[in-house]
Amino acid sequence: METIIFIPLACSTAILPYYHELEKYNLDYGGISVVAMEFGIKSALFDEYLIRDTWLMSFGGLFVLLCMWLYTGSLFLTVMTIIAIVFSLGISYFTYTLVFELHFFPFMNLLTTVVAVGIGADDAFIFCKVWQAMKNKKSNSLSQIMNDTMHHALVSMIVTSFTTSAAFLASYISSITAIKCFSVFAGISVLANCFLMVLWFPACVVVWERFPVSRLNVIRGCLLACMQRFCCVSQWTISLACYMKYSRIEKVLLEKEKMFIEFVIRFRLLWFISLTLVAIASSFVVLYYPRLQLPNSTEFQLFDASHQFEQYDLKYKHLFWFTKTERLELEAGINLKLPLRFVWGVTPQDNGNYLEPDALGTLKIDESFNMSAPESQSWLLKFCRNLKKQPFYQPEMGVLLPNCFIESFIDWMERRCKDEFEDIDRSPCCETSVFPYTSWIFNTCILEAIGDLYDTIYFIPGAAGPKFSKDQVPTIKAVVVEYDSNYPFSLSYNYMYDFINQVETWFDEQLKTAPETMRGGWFVSSFEFYDLQRILSQGTIMAIGVSMLLAFIVLFLATLNIVTSLYAILNITCSIFVTMAILVLLGWKLNILESVAVSTAIGLTVDFSLHYTVNYRLAPPECLNDRKEATKYSLTNMLKPVTMAALTTGMAGAFMLPSTILAYIQIGTFLLTVMGVSWLYATFHLVGLLALGGPKGNFGQCTYSQLFCQPDKQSSKFARNRAAASSLSDTHELDLLTNSKSFSNSSAPNLLHRTLSGSRPGPSRYIVSDHSPSATSAITIITAEDA
Structure with missing residues (x-):
């Protein structure tokens, strides 16, 4: 049984303090409860809650900060990464408002903050992973380590940034103003973030490496003392990052990681078949039944469905005669x-x-x-x-x-x-x-x-x-x-x-x-609402198609391998269908926020697949002829960065779920879903596909010379000899993306003979490292000057 109480108060923002007083009391008494309200302050309350619930985003940011600290073991690098993310948003806002002279800044643009945090953390994790691997591999100068790190990490960082930015900019074809503005702001933010992570973050890493250890210990001691004194935090909690890095836990985690990699590769056929079937079922859910529904309500929902204001609009509003008449007229078409x-x-x-x-x-x-x-x-x-x-x-x-x-x-x-x-x-x-x-x-x-x-x-x-x-x-x-x-109507x-x-x-x-x-x-x-439905249905599908096409083009230009590029696009498509199917089953309808979320899903899903695909082609020559070894190489290098990126972005969304604002709840739900599905499909489905049918050697591999020009025989011979020498060096992995032939260490004597005999002009110096575990020396080959 429902009843209504009229209060002699005007519906205006002046009664906001009165509503806040009501919130403090329990509105349940003797089995009677207040389940719905209508004070005419719904929009004003939304603006107030929009700012109030930003503390949830702050907690999500602190969690990302903690995860980056645990992973990098450096608070300095963590803070510098956050500063780079903030700078990228600032550059994007400057370009958005002053360069493009856009004055309309929709609420949807706030979603870019979460995207920038996820992509920035992803790039930082990859760079730190490769940097540490280069440091452990050999004890060269800092400049040489940086050179090797940039050769290995630069491809993944740039490719993922450009594909993500292209996915966002593809939404510009929509006729909806909010979606257009979001595509511009998000696309610029991703490019600015890429620019800073390629130039700013490596410089910060060099500064950190050159930082005196004694001064570092003094700062760390002062920080621990201050936090213990004022925050009542134990030293073990503050030193958790260092403990994870230098204790036995790291060895245990390394062993578990190896076991996990073996587990993924051993059951590769099972993962590929099962996840493919799930993707096919998801496509049926999205396209046929119950399918992605268009909006069917002209009332825009601002809060969670359990809120009293939304309960009145969604459930109780049309039960009373002074509003029921309007509903009957709408259903009967009277005067409408x-x-x-x-x-x-x-x-x-x-x-x-x-x-x-x-x-x-x-x-x-x-x-x-x-x-x-x-x-x-x-x-x-x-x-x-x-x-x-x-x-x-x-x-x-x-x-x-x-x-x-x-x-x-x-x-x-x-x-x-x-x-x-x-x-x-x-x-x-x-x-x-x-x-x-x-x-x-x-x-x-x-x-x-x-x-x-x-x-x-x-x-x-x-x-x-x-x-x-x-x-x-x-x-x-x-x-x-x-x-x-x-x-x-x-x-x-x-x-x-x-x-x-x-x-x-x-x-x-x-x-x-x-x-x-x-x-x-x-x-x-009277086609206003119909036009919104039409643009959302047609524009979203078109944006997905354009995004996938641009992602494929960027990936192919980076790897120049048609097979791995098609595998990555297939994996991304499966991830998109599964993500959208989960959202459909959760009751989502294709409104403006949901359309923006679909575009964001494409941008975020691309990253993980590209990391595994690019590193598959970066595998050493002896691994490229064995699918399982090349896949294992890719998993070993990218499992930790990809997992940490998915964890940080997903948990940042999880912190937004307690909000009362529907947009925050949907963003949190979306981030949890897309990160979980993307990580699952990239780690199991794509990796399983690469282990089953990945290209061996140079199968499907192109070169820029083949695409744009036909070099003469002398230049081709010079390129092959240079590729042979580069394949023997410690930085050979990047060259595999464009070379047309691989060499093993056994070709070193023949290369030495050809070089000393003067068959290739020009002086050069090569360091050939033995990749066997017992290697303790290097072979230096110096070519003679031509007479």
Whole structure:
């Protein structure tokens, strides 16, 4: 049983303090509870909660900070990474507002903060992983270690950033302002983050390596003392990062990691088949049943469904008679018939700024339109009479003069020319003029006719009727013919589509018989909500297709291997379908925020797959001929960074779930889902696919020379010799992305013989390292100068 209580308070923001007082009390008493409220302050409360719940994002940021500290073992590098992320957002905002001069900043752009944190942490994890591997591999100078690290990490960092940015920028094709603005801001943020992580973060790593240890110990001791004194935190908790790095736990984790890698590769067929079947089932859920639904409510939900304000709007609002009447009228179509509105004289062009909601643009006049032409008058009269015979026309009671003004104008022109009572001669605007009228008579009499019609009670000014210019002698520049249809307004996309298709088909047939002066007409009705549904359904699918195409192009240009690029795109597609299927089963509908989330899912899903794919091609030559070994190499290098990136971004979303704002809850749910699905499919599905059918050696491998030019034989021979020497060096992995032939260490003697015999011109120096575990020395080959 429900009842309602009216409180004598005005619905305004002035009662916000009163509502906050109510929040402090338990509104349950004796089995009676307040389940819904309506104070008219829903939007104001949303603005207030929007700022209040930012502390949830702060906790998510602190968790990311802690994870990065644990992984890198350096608070300095962690802080520098956060600063780089903040700088990237600042650069993006500067470019967005001052360079592009965009003043509309929608709420959706805040989602870019979470994306920037995830991508920035991902790049930091990869760089630190490769840096540590290069340090442990050999004891060269710091510049050489940095050179090797950049050769290995730069490809993954740049490729993932460019593909993610391309996925965001692809959403620019949408006609919705909020989605366009988000695509611009997010795309710029990712590129700025890539620029800083490639230049800023390596410099920070060098500074950290050169930092005196004694000074570091002093700072660390002061930090521990301060946190113990003021925060009551134990030294073991503060030193957890160092403990994880130097204690036995790290050895245990390394053993568990090896076991996990063996587990993934051993059951590769099982992972690939099972996850592929899940992706196929998910595609059925997204595309067929229950499929991704379009929005079916004109009321925009701001809070969680359990909130009292949302409970009133969603459940209890239409149970009371003062609002139930409106609902019944909506369902019965009373006074809510879709109008039949036909326009001439104005071209159907929207030349406003799609990035600024207030920039509506200007009307563009159809220069070929001429209502005063006799053929235009005759055709318009015939059109109005044919319109009334159509099945979608709603007969009207009473007189509405402006609906098709040509009929009213003809009746007005049939008056007597001489008025004996007032002694007035109305010529030529009288019965002596024969329809269709000449242009001069029409232009002269229509002004007087409209003036007289305004004096009657039947002429209701509105959208319908002739529209005049503001010249000294006004002329008709546009005409609107409007009647009611017998189709009531509906939130159903299919219902509205049938109505529009029926009317436009008939109207196109009518225009085929129209004179040149009337062929520029077009039909419009109450299509605001329908247009939103149409743009979301078509624009989102198109954005997904463009994003996937751009991701494939960037990945192929980076690896130049068609097979691994197709594998990565297949894996990304499966991840997108599974993510969207989970959101569909959770009850999501394709609204503006959900459409932005789909674009963000593409950008975030790309990263993990690209890391594994790129490192598969970066495997040593002896591993490339064995799929399992190349896959194991990729997993060994990228498992930790990918797992930490998924963990940090996913948990940052988990901290947003306790919010009462629906957008924050949806963002948190989305981040948890997309990170979990992306990590699962990249680590098991893609890795399993590479272990089963990954390219061996140089199968499917292209070079830039093959794509853009045909080098001569001498340059090809020089390139092959250089590739052979590079394959023996410790930085050979990056060259495998573009070389066409691999060499093993056994080719060193032949290379030495060819080099000393002077078969290749030019001086050079190569360091050939034995990759066996017992290697303790290196071979230095110095070529002689040509005579």
